[in-house]
Amino acid sequence: MDRLYIHSDNLVIDQTKNQACFTGEVILWFDDMMVKTTNLEIFYKTVDNKKTIDYISIPSRLIAKRSNGQELLTATSAKYFVERKELVLLGDVIVQNKDGIIKTDKLVYYTELNNIDYSKSKN
Template sequence: MKFIQSVVTCAALIVASAAFSQTNINLGAVNADPNAPVEITADNLSIDQTSGEAVFAGNVVLGQGDLRLSAGQVQVIYNDASGDISRLSASGGVTLVTASEAAESATAEYNLDAGTLLMSGDVLLTQGASAISADRMNIDLSTGAARMEGRVRTIFNQGGN
């Protein structure tokens, strides 16, 4: 009997250790089209004509399709060849909201060319009554698949009690 308990305990620890290092989740409600218009509102906008850099600061809210992102500051990086927005770098406390999920982090890098969003620094994702936290979350916006990495912690509420 002790042997069976030991095997079960070891198996549980192996499964738990994998869950703490990384996990895959699906953000089915995130359907951001990298070709859709990007709307940004902020208290201030600074533009450097020499570098072509634009920095939105103060109560920044970014919208693209079903994706809403708010932050203290967002730097816009343009594609040299096309002049289109290539990446958005958000900092100062970032919040991502969709119809059914919300995520918070210290910073976020939205790569429109690759269709990815990387949130870093104390990431907290809530889906209904469940929550998951990690150091980083990388989202593929075309599929809604997300990968949580770095000391992942989950709380799953299955309904009922």
């Protein structure tokens, strides 16, 4: 995951909790995948007097689709741990592709996130 782009209806930044919360219609793009959800939270930590992303949480149901349309993924929630470069999908995880369907309670991807961009709906 080289670059992450986020589009949402709302963004609330809470400096006291070191948290950015994206709500409403939230769409993420990374690598060759698009993810739709209704809630995404980014948690920051301070390292050497500089804020950096600790982890990203998607506490609501998500649907992900590869850009080539060959793979569809759903899960109840997900977390991305920056230091471990680990994306953990949890709860009723379903992966559907040309080879069939996989159902599990947990699926782990190892990937790297280098940059985040954000845009807000025009209302």
